[in-house]
Amino acid sequence: MKAIIIDGYVDEPACFGVPPYISPYIRYIAGALRERGLQETDISLFTIDELRKSPNGASEPIKKADIIIVVSGMTVPGKYLRSTPINQGEIESIFSASNGLKILGGPIRLGYSLEGGKKAESKLINATDVIICRKDIEAFVYDVLERKTTNPEECQHRFRSVEEIGRWASKGTFIIKQHPDYPNVMCELETYRGCGRNQHCSFCTEPSYGSSDYRPIIDVISEVEGLYEKGARYFRIGRQPDILSYHAKDKGGQIPEPDPEAILSLYKGIRNVAPQLKVLHMDNANPGTIATYPELCKEIFKTIVKYHTAGDVAALGMESADPIVVKANKLKAMPDEIFEAIKLINEVGRMRGNNGMPEILPGINLVHGLIGESKKTFDLNYEFLKHVIDSDLLLRRINIRQVMAFPNTLMYGNDELVRKHKQIFLKYKEKIRKNIDLPMLQKVVPTGTxxxxxxxxxxxxxxxxxxxxxxxxxxxxxxxxxxxxxxxxxxxxxxxxxxxxxxxxxxxxxxxxxxxxxxxxxxxxxxxxxxxxxxxxxxxxxxxxxxxxxxxxxxxxx
Structure with missing residues (x-):
């Protein structure tokens, strides 16, 4: 059996897979195929950019393959330097060239849109012979090869277990060598998924993955060891909604209690198996966790600074500085709590590292079009950012976007403010870029750095x-x-x-x-x-x- 994986790229709040990144999905699928008996030589990887550059180069392999698996999906579309995620027309074109089993999955299962501010469409593709995975694509691929059926009614849609990921992640490490950017490929690492909060942000798709399923620390370390042996030197612990909550303890409150020892074991273990790594970064941190457990979180950030590489970013899901919007959308923290989180990270990480960048800085995500937003919301957001820079605190980047409403979220059908405030949004965004971003960047990397x-x-x-x-x-x-x-x-x-x-x-x-x-x-x-x-x-x-x-x-x- 011959299998082809098409990396159409993913961009989620808690998972990134646009080059030079390779998402865990690709590696998990490769591992599931290996466990079902396929040899490494039977499994091929193509990125959508490779197909665009050589449209005929892969047509024959696709035509001859027994199974074609397309991974894609953007729940937080961004702007990309040299790669563009796959579009619906390209997906249909790939599948139309195939005579084998056709499978589409990844975060695209939640809906499709190419840009923020637009409702995600639930209709993904017109082809009737394509199986769309409604849960985990790697588990689907694993099961369908056992059942040997192409009848969608007989196919099981389920979430994978952490035990399965422990096996598939290690078995799939070989696939990175087929990535066009190899060896300069950034491996996105998963520690867990599913939000541990008792209530969820109005627009968030993370609850669609169920409750938090922490991967064993040794499994993540073993995966890194396998990737390192295959030549990987760049890693980001990015696939989780909040690194501070990895193996956190449920105390019955809104936010679980962080476990600094778990983070220490993870980072120290990664450094032990990948001693010559070139990058070890992180992504998401819940500012609500920092506000609730500041001393525990400070200890965690000190561990990160000790074992990571400089230039790291802790992306904070602020979303809004308007208390009315925070409450209406069940957001993670109030503005004063966000400010204290920014101060804490600056205290631990603003010193300059050996690559010229500060060790670790916070990043801010702002989302517009949320329930309860008014013209005052834009003023409050700007005033908050002005307070940050006037307080001599550093931010690595300020991400400003309009909400994308997905089915089964509170925002779905309630995104009319995106259109109503469009012109205000554009002027406000330009004001931040000019008056906040520019002087902030001059502070982060002064002339001569x-x-x-x-x-x-x-x-x-x-x-x-x-x-x-x-x-x-x-x-x-x-x-x-x-x-x-x-x-x-x-x-x-x-x-x-x-x-x-x-x-x-x-x-x-x-x-x-x-x-x-x-x-x-x-x-x-x-x-x-x-x-x-x-x-x-x-x-x-x-x-x-x-x-x-x-x-x-x-x-x-x-």
Whole structure:
């Protein structure tokens, strides 16, 4: 039997799988196939980008495959640098080319939309011979191969168990070698899923996975060990709604009590089996957990800083600074609690790490169009962010989006405010980008900061855009074309609203172009032209003698 997995990419609040990320879904499916007797050589992986670049290159394998599995779904669509998640037309095109068993799954089961502010459609595909997994696609694939049936009525839709994931995660590690970004692929790691709160945010899809199902610590560590042996060096503990609640203790309250020892065992164990890893980051942290258990959470963040890699981000689901909206949508924390969470993370993690970024900073998610939103909501959100920056606190990024309403959530059918407040939203968003994002970025990475290990990803005209591997990496624009896939260090020279401009560090002043030279701190176009005209220089002393400037010496190489 031959199986093909198509990675159409996923983007959920608690799981990311857009390149250079690879989601757990892909690896779990590969592991389930292996456990059903398929050999590694019988299982192929294609990303949707690969199919777009070579539409005919995979047509024959798809046609000959016995089973085609497409994984996709966006519940929080974003903007992506060089990859775009699969669309419905592409899904239908792939399945129409196949003569085998056709399976579609992932978070797309909850509904489909390409952008926020629009209701997710429940009708996914017109083809009648495609089986749409209504629960876990990896469990479905595992079961359907046992039953050997293509009749949807005979197929079981169920959630997988943590014991199954423990096996499939390790058996599926081999698939990362087939990812087009390998070995520079970021492995998203799952610790648990399902929200542990007694009530859920009005728009959240995490409750659709059931109650929290904590994976055993040893299983996560074993998975990392297997990935590391296959060449993985980049990891993010991102697939959970709240890292602070991993193996938390239910005390009968609204929020379970964190277990710092569990987090310590996890991080220490990962470092032991992957000693030369290059990135270890995290994602979601519930600000309500921090507000309820500040000392326990501070201990956890200290553990994270000890064992992680710098540039980490703790994404806080704030959603709104309007108390009326917080209550109406059963959100996680009030504005003053969010502010204290930001202070706590800054206290532990704002020192600069060895890659040029602060060790760990909070990120803020703001969602608009929620129940109870008014014009005052926009003012309250802006005032909150202004208070943060005026208090000399750092945020790595501020994510502002309009709600996407999914079936079986409180927001479904109650999203009329998205359209009503559209113009207010656009003006407010631009105001934040200009008055908050820009000065905040100047604080996070001041001019002259050296950022290490930036991967060059795309050339766009006369600019190259790259990012560090990590959680919510900062976009860096370099005013020249660069070899793609190459890692470089860069000096920060200018700031945009959500990105920075930089030049390679150290800059070879004898070969650099004028656009690069004039970007160096302290140099303008006129002096850059003079430097270029007088090059080459034999030494830094020669440079000082002929140019008369020492300001740029820390950033150049002669």
């Amino acid at each position: 050296i950022l290490r290990d930036i991967m060059c990803e795309i050339n766009d005209g006369k600019m190259c855009f790259g990012r560090q591997m990590g959680s919510y990496p900062l976009l860096v624009g370099i005013p020249t074309n660069m070899p793609l896939g190459r890692f470089i260090d860069a000096t920060v020279t200018r700031h945009g609203h959500r990105s920075i401009t930089g030049v390679p560090y150290p800059l070879d002043i004898n070969t650099a172009t004028i656009p690069l030279i004039q970007e160096v701190p302290g140099i303008g176009k006129k002096q850059a032209t003079d430097i270029k005209r007088k090059a080459p220089f034999t030494s830094k002393d020669d440079f000082i003698k002929r140019i008369g400037s020492e300001e740029i010496l820390p950033y150049i190489n002669i």
